[in-house]
Amino acid sequence: MKKYILKYKGWLATTVLFRCIGALMQVFIAILIQNILDTAINKDFEGFKKAIIFSSIFFIVMTFNNYINQTSQFIYMKKTLTKFKEDVFRGVLRKDYKSFNDENTAEYISNLTNDINLVQGQYITPYLEMIGDVVIFVGTTAVLLWINPWITLVMFATSILLFIIPVIFGTPISKRQGLVSDELSKFTTKIKDIFSGYEVIKSYNIEDSMTEEFLTCNNQVEHLKLRSNHIQGISASVSMLLGIMTQVSAIALGGYFLMTGKLTVGSLFAVVQLGNGLFGPIMFIVTKVTMIKGMKEVNSKLLKIINEGNIESDKKSLKEFNENIKLENISFTYNDEIQALDNVSISFSKNKKYAIVGRSGSGKSTILRLLLGYYDNFEGSISFDGQDTKEICKDSINKQISIIHQNVYMFDESIKKNILLGKEFSKDELKKALQVSGVEEFLNILPDGVDSQIGENGSNLSGGQKQRVAIARSLIQNTPILLLDEGTSALDTKTAYEIEDTLLRLDDLTVLTVTHKLSQSLLSRYDEIIVMDKGKVVEMGSFSELVNTKGEFYNLYSIESEDNLNEEVAN
Ligand SMILES: Nc1ncnc2c1ncn2[C@@H]1O[C@H](COP(=O)(O)OP(=O)(O)OP(=O)(O)O)[C@@H](O)[C@H]1O
Structure with missing residues (x-):
């Protein structure tokens, strides 16, 4: 975390410098008061006038200093938090698929909002403020020693007690703060889940039960916040009590010295004022150290995200794809429970077209x-x-492959931005992708054509239109390998046929299609059909070979053909 605090040294130094000057000026106020009072009591008009003029100028300078200090602190804070947020964000995006999905996405939202706010309010700000507190403390001690060493000694003796507070309260506050942060993540997850399921809530009239769930979560967050605030309150109250004891003992001793003529009235006022300068900073330092210690769990959670991101700089990169992809004896289990693939060996040659078929859940x-x-x-x-994929960096593999999913995510942007995804492509490339994917066909019914906004997750588009945008998005990448995972399932039969037909005609494209549509007209054009069952490859061959074998593919195909026939009869 120190790395982030020290990242913008220039702004930090400016903030610290002006904060220190401000702190010293604050200490100096006691001397000004002493001077004004003593000149007044001694009826020294000339000295009194000078003290007033000097004090007025002093306060104007102090205000100006305070303004510079505040401004540089805001700039420092903005820069530091922007960088910190950026690194957390990059850390989340660097995660691999599995570890990203281990957490709910709302947790990441909470990390980037709630937790970062905590870092600002309970870690960086207290650190900066503490610098001023330390300077006030040192300056006050020096002036107090100059006024009266005995009073200083008594104040120190009583205030030492204050330092035990972080020792007693630091760990319980940290634990409770960690619980609040975890609960805030759950709360954000719940809200996101409820709002994402808006359609289900409306159609099943479950507003009341959802509100109930929201309230349960909300109450739990507030309850944990209260517990955390409660212990912080106890810590602050004990600090205050010990602080007041320090001050009262100083005033009592100061009064004694006044009565015995060892202290002037002005000096006694200065001691009272300086008492604040000693007791205040100690109390603030104690509270802030406790606060900073309390942030341990939240900080380490965020730093873990930043540091654990998968950096694969030591791996080779796949520059181009020229021959084949080979899967050899692949067995794979999700979460150590469900065996999804069982000893699968397949080879996919460059520019050939493969269809992978099989029952639902077959892998x-x-x-x-x-x-x-x-x-x-x-x-x-x-x-x-x-080249073994475990030795190649994933980014370079992904540059060779595009995928069209069944349910593809659309950003709340225009169609064009959803296709380009922030990369540079020529007008011709965009035009071709719009044509082949069939997006072009519905552009004229949209208000702004390709620049029309499509809403959250493409809510302004139909399922089929979304899928066409997804197809355009993949095609424009112009990668040598294209994967379709039910990539045309949301389209009507004619459009799906046309798009798949176009893809099958592209000679310099390797296509792997996962499909449930067992249409002879399309499947017979694939070089090879791979038939899966319970995680195994049970058959491989061309359409006619598989039909003639009369095995698993034939069974699936017969059921599908019968369904199609029944549908036709029903129509
Ligand atoms: N993320 C996941 N976590 C745990 N299990 C999973 C996950 N994804 C898939 N599975 C399981 O792995 C098995 C194979 O799933 P897979 O999605 O590969 O099947 P599929 O043949 O593509 O099915 P479908 O045709 O229904 O899409 C299934 O039993 C499924 O429940």
Whole structure:
């Protein structure tokens, strides 16, 4: 965390410098008061006038100093928190598929909002304020020693008690603060989940039960916040009590010295004023140290995200794809429970077209996920042109592959931005992608054509239109390998046929399609059909070979053909 605090040294130094000057000026106020009072009591008009003029100028300078200090602190804070947030954000994006999905996305939102706010309010700000407190403390001690060493000694003796507070309260506050942060994540997750399920809530009239769930979560957060605030309150109250004891003992001793003529009235006022300068900073330092200690769990949670991101700089990169992809004896289990693939060996040659078919849950999509490097914990090996994927960095593999999913996510932006995804492509490339994907066909009914906003997750588009945008998004990447995971399932039969037909005609494209649509007209055009069952490859071959074998594919195909026939009869 220190790395972030020291990142913007220039602004930090400016803030610290002006804070220190401000702190010293604050201490100096006691001397001004002493001077004004003593000149007044001694009826020294000339001295009194000078003291008033000097004090007035002093306060103007102090205000100006305070303004510079505040401004530089805001700038320092803005820069530091922006960098910190950026690193947490990058850390989240660097996570691999598995560890990203281990957490709910709302947790990350909470990390970037609630937790960062805590870092600002309970870690960095107290650190900065403490610097001023320390200077006030040192300056006050020096002036107090100059006025009267005995009073200083008594004040010190009583205030030492204050330092035991972080020792007693630091750990319980940290634990409670950690619980609040965890509960805030759950709370954000719950709200996100409820709002995402808005349609279900409305259609099933479950507003009341959802409100109930919201209230339970909300109450739990507030309860934990209260527990955390409660212990912080106890800590602050004990600090205050000990602080007041310090001050009262100083005033009592000062009064005694006044009566015995060893102290002037002005000096006694200065001692009272300085008592604040001693007791205040000690109390603030104690509270802030306790606060900073309390942030340990939240900080380490955020730093873990920043540091654990997968950096694969030592791995080779796959520059191009020229020959084949080989899966050899692949077995894979999700969460050590469900065996999704069982000793699968397949070879996909460059520019050939493959269809992967099989019953639901037979492991088809899992093959695509492993090719995309979502998971590493499989047995066997996957290689691109003979290079083992475990030795190649995932980014370089992903540059060779595009995927079109069944349910693809759309950003709340225009169609164009959803296709380009922030990368540079020529007008012709965009035009071609719009044509092949069929997006072009519905652009004229949209208000702003390709620049039309499509709403949250494409809510302004139909399922089929969304899928066409997804297809355009993949095609424009112009990668040598294209994966389709039910990539045309939301389209009407004619459009789906046209798009798949176009893709099958592209000679320099390797296509792997996971499909449930067993249409002879399309499947017969694939070079090879891979039939999966319970995680195993049970058959491989061309359409006619598989139909003639009369095995698993034939069974699936017959059921599908019968369904189609029944549908036609019903219509
Ligand atoms: N993220 C996951 N976590 C745990 N289990 C999973 C996960 N994804 C898939 N599975 C399980 O792995 C098995 C294979 O799933 P997969 O998605 O590969 O099947 P599929 O053949 O593509 O199915 P479908 O045709 O229904 O899409 C299934 O039993 C499924 O329940």
